[in-house]
Each structure stands twice: as C-alpha cells, then as structure tokens.
Amino acid sequence: MRADRLLALVSLLRRHGQLSAQELADRLGVSRRTILRDLDLLSLSGVPVYAVPGRGGGFALLPGYRPDATGLTPAEVAALAIPGGERAAEAIGQGAQFRSARSKLERTLTDTSVRGIGDLSRWLAIVPEGWGEPAPTPPLLADLAGACADGFVVEVEYAARGQPIRRRRVDPIGLVLAGPTWYLLGYRDDGQQRTYRVDRVTRVQPTGEHSAARTDVVTAWERARRDWGERGDLVVQVRTTPAHRGVVRYLAGLAGSVRSVAKQPDGSLLVTASAKLEPAVALLAGLGHRGEVLGPPEVIAGIAAVCADTLARTPSGA
Numbered sequence: 188m189r190a191d192r193l194l195a196l197v198s199l200l201r202r203h204g205q206l207s208a209q210e211l212a213d214r215l216g217v218s219r220r221t222i223l224r225d226l227d228l229l230s231l232s233g234v235p236v237y238a239v240p241g242r243g244g245g246f247a248l249l250p251g252y253r254p255d256a257t258g259l260t261p262a263e264v265a266a267l268a269i270p271g272g273e274r275a276a277e278a279i280g281q282g283a284q285f286r287s288a289r290s291k292l293e294r295t296l297t298d299t300s301v302r303g304i305g306d307l308s309r310w311l312a313i314v315p316e317g318w319g320e321p322a323p324t325p326p327l328l329a330d331l332a333g334a335c336a337d338g339f340v341v342e343v344e345y346a347a348r349g350q351p352i353r354r355r356r357v358d359p360i361g362l363v364l365a366g367p368t369w370y371l372l373g374y375r376d377d378g379q380q381r382t383y384r385v386d387r388v389t390r391v392q393p394t395g396e397h398s399a400a401r402t403d404v405v406t407a408w409e410r411a412r413r414d415w416g417e418r419g420d421l422v423v424q425v426r427t428t429p430a431h432r433g434v435v436r437y438l439a440g441l442a443g444s445v446r447s448v449a450k451q452p453d454g455s456l457l458v459t460a461s462a463k464l465e466p467a468v469a470l471l472a473g474l475g476h477r478g479e480v481l482g483p484p485e486v487i488a489g490i491a492a493v494c495a496d497t498l499a500r501t502p503s504g505a
Contacts, residue, residue, distance in 0.1 A: 192217070196225055197234060198290055200248045207245035263288035310335040310361030312404045324369075328362070330391040331371055335359045338398040343371075344390035345383055352389055357381075361404025372407045374399075382411045413444065422446075423467050423486055425458045427478040432456055435478045442467040457481075468493060 192215055199206060199214060208226070212219045226246055229236050235249035266276050266284035276285035311332075334341045341359065346352045357373035362385070364370075369385035423442070427435040432448065435458050439445050443462025451457055458478070460467075468489035471480055480487055 193225055193229060194290060196229065200236065200246065205239055205245045205247040309403045312361065312363045312408055325385040325388065327388050327391050328369055328385050331385060331388065332362060334393060335361050340394045340396040340398055342392040342394060343388050346387045346389060358398050360402060360407045363404060363408050372404060372411060380407060380410060421462055421464055421467060421483055421486065423460050423462050423483065424481040425471065425478045426481055427456050427458060429456060431477040435474065438470045442470045464489060
C-alpha cells in the first residue's frame, strides 16, 4: 500500500509541478505528517524531490526526472482499451488495472506531457451512460472545449427544452460525453452548478475573465447525477433475481436514484428508484429477461413503444 502511495505521490508532483504537503495529503487521503515521512523516504531512495521555501511554497521534483518504466501486464493493456476510460473500466471491475496502466505510462512521459494529461482529465470526461444512436458532433463543442481548457468564463445563448433562447453566463467546469450526448457543466453567477446540453448551445462568446471553478469535471458530474436523481418525479419498480441484481441496480441508478432493494417472499428482489420518464424508458427497455418493470404505467408504456419501434425498423427475417 505504501509503495502505491509513493508512486502516486511522484505522479502528482510530475503532473502538477509543485504541491504543498497538505495538498498532497488531501489528494492521497492521509495525514500531512505521513506525507512528510513519504517525501523523506523518496529523497533517501534517490528521487530528486526538494522543498520550495516561502509563502506559497511546497514540494517539487527536479525538471526532467522520470521514474523507471515498468511493462504493462496483459490485464492492464486490456483495461486501457476499454471504451469510456476509467469510469467504464471501474463499472466492469477493471478500474484498478486501468489506474495502474495509466500510472506506468505516465512514468515514460515528459513532465509537459504528464501535466497535459492532468489538465485534460480535469475538464473532460467520457462516461458509459445513456443509450441511443450516435449523435452528430455539436457545432460549438470545440469553442466550449477551448474555454474549458483555457479556463475562461463564457456567455452562451442556450435553448432549454420548451423555452426560448436565452443568454447565460457560465463559469465552466468541464465537458462530459455521456452516451451519445455532450454536456457542459458550469456555475451560474449565483454560484449554483448547472448542466447544459451542448447541442442546445447556439452561440458562445468568451468574456476574457478567468474561471474560478474549483472542482474537477468527474466530481461535478457525480453531483449533477445525484441532484438530478433526487429530483426524479417517478417511482420506478423493477422485479429481478439475485443473479441479475447488479445489472438492474446499475441501470436504475443511471436512470435516477435507487431508493431500495427489497427481498420478496418468493425470493425475487424489488428494486425501487426515483427517475425521470425519458431516461428510465431508455435504460430499462433493454433489460429483457433480467427484470420485469412493474410500474409506473408511463414507463411501461414507453418501453412498449420503444420495443414496437425497434421491431418496426428491423428488416423481416433478420
């Protein structure tokens, strides 16, 4: 465990250039005293770590230092190839292999390259959520990506569903590709985090003002999903078996927020979740034999419509 932490500590210093002992402790989930002991151990082991004195100081590595690279295992190579990155790997139980592979690769890169990877992961995420046909790239995606990467506040013209186009000022956190849909996460002037569909942005105007966003996009996305799930206006119930519990719970969680998983007298499980209609239909339509949607009627009717449409578009004899 300590060896892994030492490698993570070196990776953080390479990625960020300079961090205080407290910042390192917060990122690695240990005490400041533990970090100071680890830094001493790294120095004794020949790693060129040094203290930067003064206010705003911290610890850094001598420029150009690269740890010895270690070959990737077959499991790590396979994890890196999983579409969707770390979150997708985590979802299928290969998150540890993905992180280990990434750490090994970072050891072979220059300081500039490593910091570029760190910056990219701060504002860009690809998550295995949502099903649907591939969607065209939104025309203003590149403009928003530039604002996120450079850290500038933007003014956008945005057409929310059922509303006229309105001008909004957004302090961007980052971009998320969830299934076929791109989302922009950012803060309004009142400090509230909001989520915007990129394909509904009709204009982007940079303000020249530096962003004050202080969180990474993955953390913001988790918060957005949690808040969105808690606002679900439908109570969805699915009956399943213990063998398929994981799949049903995962999909119900993506559609909203799982309230409970209760064992029934006949040995089946009843999964109850709060969700919006559209994602509940889209995600639960593919359950098949893994689960039976018991309600509400709107979700059942929506799933039936999806299945009928799929059959209508399937060539006869296929």
